[in-house]
Amino acid sequence: MSQIFATKTAARADETVEGLRAQLAAVREHVREREARVREREETIRLREARVRELEGEVAALRTGNEARWPEAELTPERVVERLEGWCTPRKAAWLARLVTETGARKIGEVGVYGGRSLLPMALAARGVEGAELWAVEPWSNEAAAASQTSEGNDFWWRNVEMARIRGGFLEAVRACGLSAMVRVVELTSDQARAAFVLDQGEGFDLLHIDGAHGEAQALADVRGWLALVRPGGVIVLDDIGWETVFKARDFLRARCEVIEEVREEGEGLVTYGAYRVMRGV
Numbered sequence: 648m649s650q651i652f653a654t655k656t657a658a659r660a661d662e663t664v665e666g667l668r669a670q671l672a673a674v675r676e677h678v679r680e681r682e683a684r685v686r687e688r689e690e691t692i693r694l695r696e697a698r699v700r701e702l703e704g705e706v707a708a709l710r711t712g713n714e715a716r717w718p719e720a721e722l723t724p725e726r727v728v729e730r731l732e733g734w735c736t737p738r739k740a741a742w743l744a745r746l747v748t749e750t751g752a753r754k755i756g757e758v759g760v761y762g763g764r765s766l767l768p769m770a771l772a773a774r775g776v777e778g779a780e781l782w783a784v785e786p787w788s789n790e791a792a793a794a795s796q797t798s799e800g801n802d803f804w805w806r807n808v809e810m811a812r813i814r815g816g817f818l819e820a821v822r823a824c825g826l827s828a829m830v831r832v833v834e835l836t837s838d839q840a841r842a843a844f845v846l847d848q849g850e851g852f853d854l855l856h857i858d859g860a861h862g863e864a865q866a867l868a869d870v871r872g873w874l875a876l877v878r879p880g881g882v883i884v885l886d887d888i889g890w891e892t893v894f895k896a897r898d899f900l901r902a903r904c905e906v907i908e909e910v911r912e913e914g915e916g917l918v919t920y921g922a923y924r925v926m927r928g929v
């Protein structure tokens with residue numbers, strides 16, 4: 648009798664344990680779903696915060712009282728770079744502008760904007776294109792810029808450069824060139840911005856210039872990650888393909904895309920960049 652009782656009790660205990668396990672699995676699933684939803688909302692909040700900062704910048708620029716537009720004659724790719732902070736040479740500016748017009752790019756992006764020296768030439772070239780938009784991905788953060796290390800000198804520069812001033816100069820230039828309606832500032836790191844674009848599931852980029860972190864791991868992560876966000880037939884431009892830390896990123900693109908052109912400018916210093924056409928199914 649007591650044996651039958653013990654067996655029944657054990658069976659009931661097993662059922663209870665099974666029931667609890669099922670409940671636990673359901674709770675875990677629920678928590679996973681909630682966490683995914685929280686992550687999505689965090690991305691949306693980040694994008695909205697970035698937009699608020701962009702508008703604040705525009706307001707601040709208007710408050711300076713300097714509302715004069717730059718003269719139209721200065722608004723050519725080669726000439727505009729002379730007014731901006733950054734590294735893009737006049738030759739590269741003209742080359743980027745040509746890529747915009749030759750490909751008829753409408754959705755254009757840049758990762759690593761700094762003072763806008765390479766973004767503004769592309770934006771000026773796209774001025775006549777209906778519906779053209781320029782996505783400017785740049786955190787303007789010393790911490791983010793110094794996170795991807797290249798050399799002692801570079802790392803020191805990125806830890807100390809006055810990002811707020813560079814950001815202000817860029818926003819002011821966008822306004823002074825009459826490009827505010829086209830340029831969409833995404834004040835996030837490359838990884839954060841990419842996650843937001845993936846969630847957004849919008850159209851792929853026609854042209855994307857990658858000139859953000861130059862450390863080996865982040866440069867590779869950038870081309871790997873952003874490649875999926877460029878439409879087949881679209882073009883990725885990668886800067887500094889002559890830097891050792893960028894070789895892996897360059898070789899990644901060489902292996903998967905059609906090489907349109909790789910340029911080596913030898914002037915005051917060596918300037919290198921390449922354009923790669925994204926093929927279907929990469």
Ligand SMILES: C[S@@+](CC[C@H](N)C(=O)[O-])C[C@H]1O[C@@H](n2cnc3c(N)ncnc32)[C@H](O)[C@@H]1O
Binds near residue numbers: 764788
């Ligand atoms: C070489 S500069 C860009 C220069 C600009 N394109 C030009 O031609 O003058 C690199 C920029 O990438 C930005 N950057 C660094 N790490 C980044 C990251 N993880 N995500 C996005 N941008 C980053 C830096 O803040 C810096 O402004």
